Amino acid sequence: MAPTKAPDSSRRSDRSRRAIHDAALALVTEVGxxxxxIEGIAARAGVGKQTIYRWWPSKAAVLMDAFLDLAGRAAEDAGAGAGAGSGGTGEPAPGIPDTGDLAADLKLVLRATVDELNDPALEAPTRALTAEGIVDAKLGAEFVHKLLDPQLALYVTRLRAAQEAGDVRADVDPRIALELLIGPLMHRWLLRTLPLTHAYADEIVDYAVGGLAPRA
Structure with a gap:
């Protein structure tokens, strides 16, 4: 008789983790x-609660891990299709492009951010975690530390390079300047008062870069 092949525990664990991630994201989208x-996530994923607690200490940890995994996969898909990394809610890209044209580089990244914020798979869990982060300071801080800060650092790096090239005034604080780009985009997305479009992202960049450029 041929020897019986032992079950691949790592593959089984990967399947269980993905099922838990998918269940957590589906539930937070449906019910908030x-x-x-944890009980609901376990039931939906078809695993025991003890399996979840073996890997995560809390519901917040499960959801954060699930969201980061989802965002990372979305960023990989976007990068494979467009050759550009994520600029918003996804996993950090190697960096914002530096073609020598600051406005063009920022428009490329902000357009990718618009696409992510409009993606139904990302929008609902992003809204749920953003809203809860407002009232849960610990979750909000984790959201900022793990997801937002790495993205904002990319803008700081690109703006500092633009300063060195003479395209941005030397007295500009890149950390404040990036808020001119991200703030309006997130404001429109949160309030849902007007459509979030590539054209709007381009206008934000034109207005911001015009104000950051050296004065004659």
């Missing part, structure tokens, strides 16, 4: 963060 429970 507060009504999502």
């Amino acid at each position: 963060y507060r009504r999502t429970t």
Whole structure:
């Protein structure tokens, strides 16, 4: 008789993790963060609660891990299709392009951010975690530390390079300047008052870069 092949525990664990991630994201989208429970995630994923607690200490940790995994996969898909990394809610790209044209580089990244914010798979869990992060300071801080800060650092790096090239005034604080780009985009996305489009992203860049450029 041929020897029986032992089960691949790592593959089984990967399947279980993905099932838990998918269940957590589906539940937070359907019922919101507060009504999502470890019990509900376990039931939907077809695993025991002890399996979840073996890997994560809390519901917030499960959801954060699930969201980061989802965002990372979305960024990989976007990068494979367009040759550009994520500029918004996805996993950090190697960096914002530096072609020597600051406005063009920022428009490329902000357009990618618009696409991510409009992606139905990302929008609902992003809204749920953003809303809960406002009232749950610990979750909000984790959201900023793990997801937003790495993205904002990319803008700081690109703006500092533009300063060195003479395209941005030397007295400009890149950390404040990047808020001219990200702030309006997130404001429109959060309020849903007007469409979030590539054209709007381009206008933001034109207005911001015009104000950051050296004065004659």
